[in-house]
Amino acid sequence: MRGLNRVTLIGNLGNVPEFQALEGGVSVAKFSLATTETFKDKNGQNHSDTEWHTVVLWRSLADLAHQYLKKGSSVYVEGKLKTRNYDVKDGSKRYVTEIIADQIIILDKRTNADE
Amino acid sequence: MRGLNRVTLIGNLGNVPEFQALEGGVSVAKFSLATTETFKDKNGQNHSDTEWHTVVLWRSLADLAHQYLKKGSSVYVEGKLKTRNYDVKDGSKRYVTEIIADQIIILDKRTNADE
Amino acid sequence: MRGLNRVTLIGNLGNVPEFQALEGGVSVAKFSLATTETFKDKNGQNHSDTEWHTVVLWRSLADLAHQYLKKGSSVYVEGKLKTRNYDVKDGSKRYVTEIIADQIIILDKRTNADE
Amino acid sequence: MRGLNRVTLIGNLGNVPEFQALEGGVSVAKFSLATTETFKDKNGQNHSDTEWHTVVLWRSLADLAHQYLKKGSSVYVEGKLKTRNYDVKDGSKRYVTEIIADQIIILDKRTNADE
DNA sequence: TTTT
DNA sequence: TTTT
Numbered sequence: 001m002r003g004l005n006r007v008t009l010i011g012n013l014g015n016v017p018e019f020q021a022l023e024g025g026v027s028v029a030k031f032s033l034a035t036t037e038t039f040k041d042k043n044g045q046n047h048s049d050t051e052w053h054t055v056v057l058w059r060s061l062a063d064l065a066h067q068y069l070k071k072g073s074s075v076y077v078e079g080k081l082k083t084r085n086y087d088v089k090d091g092s093k094r095y096v097t098e099i100i101a102d103q104i105i106i107l108d109k110r111t112n113a114d115e
Numbered sequence: 116m117r118g119l120n121r122v123t124l125i126g127n128l129g130n131v132p133e134f135q136a137l138e139g140g141v142s143v144a145k146f147s148l149a150t151t152e153t154f155k156d157k158n159g160q161n162h163s164d165t166e167w168h169t170v171v172l173w174r175s176l177a178d179l180a181h182q183y184l185k186k187g188s189s190v191y192v193e194g195k196l197k198t199r200n201y202d203v204k205d206g207s208k209r210y211v212t213e214i215i216a217d218q219i220i221i222l223d224k225r226t227n228a229d230e
Numbered sequence: 231m232r233g234l235n236r237v238t239l240i241g242n243l244g245n246v247p248e249f250q251a252l253e254g255g256v257s258v259a260k261f262s263l264a265t266t267e268t269f270k271d272k273n274g275q276n277h278s279d280t281e282w283h284t285v286v287l288w289r290s291l292a293d294l295a296h297q298y299l300k301k302g303s304s305v306y307v308e309g310k311l312k313t314r315n316y317d318v319k320d321g322s323k324r325y326v327t328e329i330i331a332d333q334i335i336i337l338d339k340r341t342n343a344d345e
Numbered sequence: 346m347r348g349l350n351r352v353t354l355i356g357n358l359g360n361v362p363e364f365q366a367l368e369g370g371v372s373v374a375k376f377s378l379a380t381t382e383t384f385k386d387k388n389g390q391n392h393s394d395t396e397w398h399t400v401v402l403w404r405s406l407a408d409l410a411h412q413y414l415k416k417g418s419s420v421y422v423e424g425k426l427k428t429r430n431y432d433v434k435d436g437s438k439r440y441v442t443e444i445i446a447d448q449i450i451i452l453d454k455r456t457n458a459d460e
Numbered sequence: 461t462t463t464t
Numbered sequence: 465t466t467t468t
Binding site for chain 3: 346347348349350351352353354355356379380381382383396397398421425426427428439440441442
Binding site: 001002003004005006007008009010011034035036037038051052053076080081082083094095096097 | 116117119120121123126150151152153168197209211
């Protein structure tokens with residue numbers, strides 16, 4: 001291994017995972033994950049800051065997400081950053097950064113995959 | 116703490132850090148970091164995949180980067196993901212995801228900050 | 231920063247946190263944390279492996295643990311490894327490795343510190 | 346995945362890796378790794394604190410360590426904590442906590458495995 | 461026992 | 465000693 005590209009998140013899903021079964025039996029899922037940070041400002045006031053992440057899961061992780069995660073679920077996600085580009089009509093390019101998951105831990109009791 | 120938003124990278128700088136001393140004595144630096152992953156495909160062929168990240172550093176970390184990092188430097192970066200949006204002339208919005216560093220370790224002997 | 235010493239755990243408490251208010255207003259807490267790994271063996275059988283860790287918390291983290299964590303609580307712990315030695319009656323030394331926490335996230339809804 | 350048990354270290358080897366080829370073609374290596382933390386005390390004095398870790402590597406990671414790491418090498422190690430016990434002559438037990446590596450990145454230019 |  |  002020569003480089004390291006790792007992301008770890010704990011947060012809540014902003015939507016039901018979008019799930020697709022691709023040709024060849026491969027499945028993909030995608031969801032938005034909110035991570036919230038709380039902090040006190042210099043005046044001692046509590047604030048919170050929410051950051052939204054796009055999480056992409058493949059194969060068995062996609063199936064797991066599809067089966068057990070719902071809007072609001074709490075989850076630990078581990079993966080890597082990947083920036084994709086796509087073309088837009090006007091001929092320019094757009095970039096989007098996603099987290100390709102390689103591990104998840106479902107943190108809600110009720111929706112837990114081991115039940 | 117309620118959420119977790121952490122990125123850890125080991126890679127090489129693609130450029131000299133851009134450095135700015137803002138009003139009020141605050142400094143910022145920004146650089147591109149390449150993380151390279153090597154893997155064998157199903158035919159046993161070696162491949163490598165490079166991902167580019169935008170790393171932003173504030174205050175003393177910006178100063179450290181400015182002083183000790185150069186193009187090609189090897190560095191460990193720890194921070195959090197932040198997606199900013201900005202307006203474009205045509206009235207639409209663009210999004211860019213950056214890593215806001217909160218720790219770095221310089222991994223090159225010759226440029227080491229502790230020398 | 232020149233070195234990195236970081237541990238991240240998600241698991242369940244094996245006991246109520248032991249809590250002590252030391253002289254000078256400093257508090258300490260300590261608990262055992264079980265992390266469970268599940269895996270399939272070569273015959274496809276499911277197995278699980280539990281590892282026990284000693285987690286030590288100081289000051290406000292100790293207070294938080296004391297107030298919100300109980301036996302069985304699910305928690306994310308981030309900290310560093312520290313090996314202490316102590317003398318035994320026979321004149322020899324014993325070593326014990328602990329995780330000194332610097333962040334925790336309480337993962338149970340019901341005992342959540344933010345409620 | 347239900348639990349998380351992860352350690353990440355950046356430090357220097359205190360010794361040449363001890364290497365063993367076990368029966369059945371499996372290899373193991375073991376080394377001590379020093380992680381050094383530097384900090385300023387309340388009087389502004391610089392201090393450093395070194396922690397020693399026992400790192401165990403199996404199979405291809407053992408071979409890699411054997412071939413490329415030497416005393417003083419700088420390395421990134423990722424793995425999990427495992428506490429083993431062993432019996433002592435007087436009938437009591439001793440415990441030792443080790444890091445079982447599952448990834449390493451060699452950080453010295455000269456000894457780099459990719460050269 | 462390492463490194464800067 | 466925990467949890468699913």
